[in-house]
Amino acid sequence: MHNNFKSGFVTLLGKPNVGKSTLLNFLLKRKVAIVSDKPQTTRHKILGIYTAKDLQIVFLDTPGIHKPHSKLGTLLIKTAKKALIEVDLILFLVSALDAFKENYAFNLLKNIKTTCLLVINKIDKVASEELAQLIEKYRQFSFFKKIIPISALYGQNIPVLLEEIKKELKPGPKYYEEDIITDLKDDFLISELIREKVLELTYDEVPHAVNVLIDEMRFRETKEMVDIYATIIVEKESQKGILIGKKGELLKQVGIKARKDIESFLGCKVYLNLWVKVKKNWRNEEKILKDFGFF
Ligand code: GDP
Numbered sequence: 001m002h003n004n005f006k007s008g009f010v011t012l013l014g015k016p017n018v019g020k021s022t023l024l025n026f027l028l029k030r031k032v033a034i035v036s037d038k039p040q041t042t043r044h045k046i047l048g049i050y051t052a053k054d055l056q057i058v059f060l061d062t063p064g065i066h067k068p069h070s071k072l073g074t075l076l077i078k079t080a081k082k083a084l085i086e087v088d089l090i091l092f093l094v095s096a097l098d099a100f101k102e103n104y105a106f107n108l109l110k111n112i113k114t115t116c117l118l119v120i121n122k123i124d125k126v127a128s129e130e131l132a133q134l135i136e137k138y139r140q141f142s143f144f145k146k147i148i149p150i151s152a153l154y155g156q157n158i159p160v161l162l163e164e165i166k167k168e169l170k171p172g173p174k175y176y177e178e179d180i181i182t183d184l185k186d187d188f189l190i191s192e193l194i195r196e197k198v199l200e201l202t203y204d205e206v207p208h209a210v211n212v213l214i215d216e217m218r219f220r221e222t223k224e225m226v227d228i229y230a231t232i233i234v235e236k237e238s239q240k241g242i243l244i245g246k247k248g249e250l251l252k253q254v255g256i257k258a259r260k261d262i263e264s265f266l267g268c269k270v271y272l273n274l275w276v277k278v279k280k281n282w283r284n285e286e287k288i289l290k291d292f293g294f295f
């Protein structure tokens, strides 16, 4: 049947601003990760899934690796390291505009066994001699199995990149159906948009007691609309009452406002289904926090 089907998990690794989100968005044809001129927009790992006839690549978009300075930084590094050893392939992205520099991530790469391809992005911005020189410098690092120059913004050399990724992956299952483009446990950005509306519209102790989980997100067949199911978690019945409001009016407002933002973020129509649940002391219970993906 589908004997030629290949699949695997691929981590996109690279400093902030080198174009990880741009590449992901180009491949997925949709805005999944936020693209920004400001470094560090991607605070959480976002999973994007590329599915073709004979190939499925599950991308992990990690936060940029750099020396940890804060608690949050340390947490990010932990997540990133995990993402390096538990995957089938690493794409290490650098920008052709950045001068060659051995960075902190190189030390991580030297010490792991996962195959790593170097992707030099933004080649639309440099002359070919410059690019050739840069490639020479990166060649001295044997942990890069191949070096692939691309432009994520203009889609240059992306078919070659996909072909090289495919070579490194093994025959495997289609982990996700085609219409699922993100793994919602990681869909932090959408949950943040919903949480933001809750903060805007509630008062007293409610805002601090709120956490939002995305349960499911699925494209309809026409691909023009996405159904999103989310649960808003509060700590007390009284907070649930406030959040739902009289005749459900407040929750409805949260939904309307969040839907607008999510629609412009995803670039398509959204059907947003919100639930409110009570979980006592969710902030204090580590186990629950773990379930929620905070650790
Ligand atoms: P990330 O932090 O690694 O996710 O980087 P982003 O994807 O947010 O990109 C950072 C900036 O670089 C944005 O302004 C992008 O438009 C720009 N960029 C990304 N890829 C390319 C490319 O191939 N060529 C050019 N010229 N700019 C790019």
Ligand code: MG
Binding pocket: 020, 021, 022, 033, 034, 035, 036, 041, 042
């Ligand atoms: Mg990014």
